[in-house]
Amino acid sequence: MSPNKPGSQELVAVRDLKVHFPVHQGAVFRKKIGDVKAVDGVSFHIDTGETLGLVGESGSGKTTTGQAIMLLEPATGGKIFFEAREITGLDGKKARLLRRRMQLIYQDPFSSLNPRMKIGRIISEPLVIHGMVNGEKDRQAQVDELLETVGLSPAMAKRYPHEFSGGQRQRIGIARALSLKPGFIVCDEPVSALDVSIQAQIINLIEEIQEKFNLTYLFIAHDLALVRYISNRIAVMYLGKIVEIADRLELYRHPLHPYTQALLSAIPIPNPILEAQRKHIQLHGEIPSPLNPPSGCLFHPRCRHAKKECAHLQPQMREIAPDHFVSCTLFDS
Ligand code: SF4
Numbered sequence: 001m002s003p004n005k006p007g008s009q010e011l012v013a014v015r016d017l018k019v020h021f022p023v024h025q026g027a028v029f030r031k032k033i034g035d036v037k038a039v040d041g042v043s044f045h046i047d048t049g050e051t052l053g054l055v056g057e058s059g060s061g062k063t064t065t066g067q068a069i070m071l072l073e074p075a076t077g078g079k080i081f082f083e084a085r086e087i088t089g090l091d092g093k094k095a096r097l098l099r100r101r102m103q104l105i106y107q108d109p110f111s112s113l114n115p116r117m118k119i120g121r122i123i124s125e126p127l128v129i130h131g132m133v134n135g136e137k138d139r140q141a142q143v144d145e146l147l148e149t150v151g152l153s154p155a156m157a158k159r160y161p162h163e164f165s166g167g168q169r170q171r172i173g174i175a176r177a178l179s180l181k182p183g184f185i186v187c188d189e190p191v192s193a194l195d196v197s198i199q200a201q202i203i204n205l206i207e208e209i210q211e212k213f214n215l216t217y218l219f220i221a222h223d224l225a226l227v228r229y230i231s232n233r234i235a236v237m238y239l240g241k242i243v244e245i246a247d248r249l250e251l252y253r254h255p256l257h258p259y260t261q262a263l264l265s266a267i268p269i270p271n272p273i274l275e276a277q278r279k280h281i282q283l284h285g286e287i288p289s290p291l292n293p294p295s296g297c298l299f300h301p302r303c304r305h306a307k308k309e310c311a312h313l314q315p316q317m318r319e320i321a322p323d324h325f326v327s328c329t330l331f332d333s
């Protein structure tokens with residue numbers, strides 16, 4: 001059994017995905033001194049209409065995983081499948097055509113919106129590039145519909161990005177992502193840069209459009225609080241590897257990996273009495289550099305359960321309960 005065992009409606013799958021970046025030294029001879037293993041043997045699948053939450057600290061490889069699936073970052077190893085077809089290594093026209101079906105919602109929508117273009121042009125740019133507009137009237141009609149879908153007025157099409165708030169800009173980013181009618185969207189920390197008061201509105205919008213257009217999501221976030229309600233299943237990533245993957249409720253009720261337990265214990269409970277009683281698990285130190293990762297279990301320098309052998313044994317992914325996989329020697333039988 002493996003965490004990538006296919007579902008009946010598997011839309012996206014990665015098998016043993018690796019994205020390594022060579023590191024060079026010296027200005028002239030550029031001698032290779034190693035690899036940054038940003039993604040190192042990651043496997044999972046996402047069924048049609050499902051949301052897989054991908055969680056981990058900054059530097060865990062989540063964004064690179066999303067970029068590799070979108071073919072924006074070449075895979076160094078492993079395979080990527082979309083609609084049961086292998087897409088690893090596709091480039092040129094084939095990759096461009098495929099990207100119509102896969103879109104990205106960015107963390108910082110402002111940086112992805114051309115400041116000199118009016119919103120109507122920004123939203124319709126992908127439609128024009130892919131030849132999906134039939135004249136100016138049709139372009140405007142499609143822009144109006146997209147703006148209304150994301151809760152903005154069609155009259156806003158004539159404004160520039162700087163005239164919008166952070167939440168409105170993210171709505172524009174979502175409208176642009178929807179313009180090509182994709183089936184799959186990588187949501188890369190889409191609300192992390194927004195005020196807490198706005199975050200819930202954008203999450204609601206992301207859920208509404210999922211239902212309306214039967215979208216499938218890879219939802220990337222740096223903490224478990226954000227993915228709690230939006231995900232069907234959650235994968236926890238640490239230093240380029242998935243350490244635990246399970247159904248959302250199962251993961252919150254029975255977190256097994258010491259890293260997942262620490263991430264969960266950092267989520268505040270709204271009830272002050274319960275909050276005062278609970279035990280917080282402190283995660284000591286920073287995530288190590290992927291250029292010089294620890295031996296054995298990558299988490300061992302920060303793990304409160306680490307045993308001697310954890311420094312040299314690499315734990316294997318095991319299915320501990322139905323569809324609940326964890327990689328930790330505490331669960332080796
Ligand atoms: Fe901690 Fe050892 Fe499990 Fe790694 S394998 S998470 S160090 S107990």
